[in-house]
Amino acid sequence: MNRQDLHERAGQLRQQQREFPCRVLVCCSSPCLAAGAGEVRAALEAEASRHAGVTIEVIATGCLGPCSRGPLVTVQRPGDDDAIYERVSPELARSILAGHLGQTPSAEHRLPADFPFLQRQTRIVLENCGRIDPENLDHYLAADGYAGLARALTDFTPEEVCEAVVQSGLRGRGGGGYPTGLKWQLLRKAAGTRKFVVANGDEGDPGAYMDRALMESDPHRIIEGMTIAGYATGASQGYVYVRGEYPLAAKRMQKAIRDAERAGLLGMRVLDSPFAFRIDVRLGAGAFVCGEETALLASIMGRRGQPVPRPPYPAEHGLWGEPTVINNVETFGNIPAILRNGPQQLAALGSGKSRGTKIFALCGEVVENGLIEVPMGMTLREIVYDIGGGLPGGTAFKAAQTGGPSGGCIPAQHLDAAMDYESLQELGSIMGSGGLIIMSEKTCMVDVARFFMDFCVDESCGKCSPCRAGTVQMYRFLDRISNGSASERGLARLEETCQLLKETSLCGLGATAPNPVLSTLRYFRDEYLAHIREHRCPAGVCRMTEVPVTHLADELMHRIAAGRLDGEAF
């Protein structure tokens, strides 16, 4: 297949799709499947085959976004706006289809056309999610898929592709925020006969699932992005590292790679050009530290996922000692749009040095849970209240947690902060991979810090002692605060340990492990002090069953006295 064939094929497929009087898209991502999308799909397929005269296409798509309202069904009819239905049951699905065929679309369970959750988003990376069948290459081609790759291969030199990515202002979406174009140029200039492109889909942050959604809903987009990266950097082999907990994502990526190879979009002659590129899927096995780039490379090579000191950076010394570029899955998701629509589209969105859009997984104590893609720099207030519909039952917003165990909390006084790399860093948090967890007054911040530290204790790989021993120490301090046995001196030691970990850890996991503690200490110190000085948990979460060592004697006397007075011992 060459560029001309690709273009013609896309046109034909679009024409075919327009000829269907009715297309029904059923969201079959994990949240919707858990809510019963499988039965809905079966009911719709049975119903569609009963209508002999009209051809109805029933498509199982990836994630549409408003996951808490699943199962979601979209009805597309030529010349009509898409109708999206929420919480669809098999019976309702049948009546929806009957209604649309009988020209009287049902309004029951239909999402309003101006539903802010969808309207306020700018979907570039997620444009196909929930609109196409992820296991069908034709659907991606019909949505102008691989047009970016075709343009890169025919109209651009590799240098120009790097330059276009630089111009778009795209920065790493995994959290670090390193300019992607510069990274590619480094690899392009690196000396080496074999070079590698790696997509980091090891999304270990609890509360983030944008990479899973992207790989499951639009796998060809990642392949296209990686192939363009391969062309731009001179690499001939790519690896997608998929988190072990996401077997479906790995399966879909594998199928997509096979389909692309068969269609001549990957392999020895990509789109009939002399450029050759192969992609393999590597499955992780449940280690958070593998999100760190050197650990990830070790894991791809079948070793223990332990980081090694940098420099040398992977751009010089990566997989098997050869130059390697590692980008997040979402970063690759941006690339096809940059090449297809030009770098200006991305550069026009966002604020300051953060250009383009970012996908967030909005969840926790918020009405609308789900995946959203918004321009960088949108304020937290807009995200929580306009898109997310506020907190359930009108409870007060307490904090938003970004960046998972490497990030921090943003308190209510900073609701108007812009969500971009720099502003979040100033607030003591990080962009991270995009988990955004909303917490209400019911959440105790000490307990949150303890929760994340527990995570880091589990996930520390054990290679360097600051992280291996420090996280355990910090967990003990935090546990003591939340069970009531901490003293103020302990709090000072906790802060010291935080600093120590930050400065001396080998990799990002250890260096950022203190962030949740530091940021909750920064904004919610009074809560820590209430635990220590007043021996109470303001949110009523911590049990506070112990007493500080220094008070043990007093406590004992109290208990003896109480026992004597009441005639019963404690």
Add this chain to the structure above:
Amino acid sequence: MLFTGLGAFKMEATSVPPDSAAVHADDPRRKVLEQALKRCQYRPDALIEVLHVAQETYGFLGDELLAYIAARLKLPESQVFSVATFYHAFKLRPKGEHTCIVCTGTACYVKGAGDIVRHLESAYGIQAGQTTVDGRLSLGTARCLGTCSLAPLLMVDSTVLGKETVAGVAEHVEAVLTGSHGKGESPA
């Protein structure tokens, strides 16, 4: 050859039925494993893939199985063992008949997954990560199953239960344990 000198780890293996993951030439499971080995051309860097397949077919990674994989991939046994113990996904002991995995990601945690875990732990007298003495139930926790919009959620065998309560979970787990009593005895 087993891991001589690693007495502590051998003890772990002796508590399991000795043959459940042994590698026999006429075992159909070995064929699956061989296919996987062949597919990755016996390359040592495919170790993690092979371990995944081995665990899927045998249920867990026993000593003999690890030694076999090491021999086939021409890797030292120590390296295979170190990789198998490093990653959380690999289990060196057999799982219970039913598994219940409670997601303890941030969103689930904020919505009370901790209470669910505590309840299940006390109800079945095991800690998360353990299997009941009769081998009926393995209780585990996961760091985010990536379906945060349904928080708090858990997986009982392969069913995902979303937006759960402590009472609802207790009921469901009990139903699974009692309801499939006869089913569990027939070979899968």
